[in-house]
Amino acid sequence: AQSVSQHNHHVILSEAASLELGCNYSYGGTVNLFWYVQYPGQHLQLLLKYFSGDPLVKGIKGFEAEFIKSKFSFNLRKPSVQWSDTAEYFCAVISTGGFKTIFGAGTRLFVKA
């Protein structure tokens, strides 16, 4: 069965610190990968996505993620976080031939001003 693992459930950073959130998935075939963000009181929004091509994907608000196929990983990074990045981040995968999105358990990021 497909699954998505997010390594950190809670992360606390100070503003300007660098961020890396880990994500690993289990599926042997071709996948499409996503990072979603849920700001307090708001709905899930797409941060970035990978379908094919350059494994380094850039998203909104300075976020980027790198797809490493050999490691089944899709880690999210940001060089310098801001207080407004406080939110919950979800890694997700859709497998080829399937249409349901499988989500990880989420990582709650709190950025101290």
Add this chain to the structure above:
Amino acid sequence: DAGVTQSPTHLIKTRGQQVTLRCSPKSGHDTVSWYQQALGQGPQFIFQYYEEEERQRGNFPDRFSGHQFPNYSSELNVNALLLGDSALYLCASSLYMSALNTEAFFGQGTRLTVV
């Protein structure tokens, strides 16, 4: 351009009751998926509707059922509610034929509390 809208936003029900949640997809989308997000967890796939038929289903009991209407809107029904059904129910819409190359757009969810 209207995004995904869900109603109601909050709901309180008693154990054993039945509930119906509603979703209108983003304009131009034809596929609706439903997810359950329990507190502290990621969304769990319930099922997906396209062309008024259930196309895929997650690991949820038959108490969870749905419907899609000709205008692509959808309902999620839960019978014989249990305390454990308390969660945020999310609706997501997408385009079926491009599902491999697009993302789902989510509504704000319906917060269901079973007491």
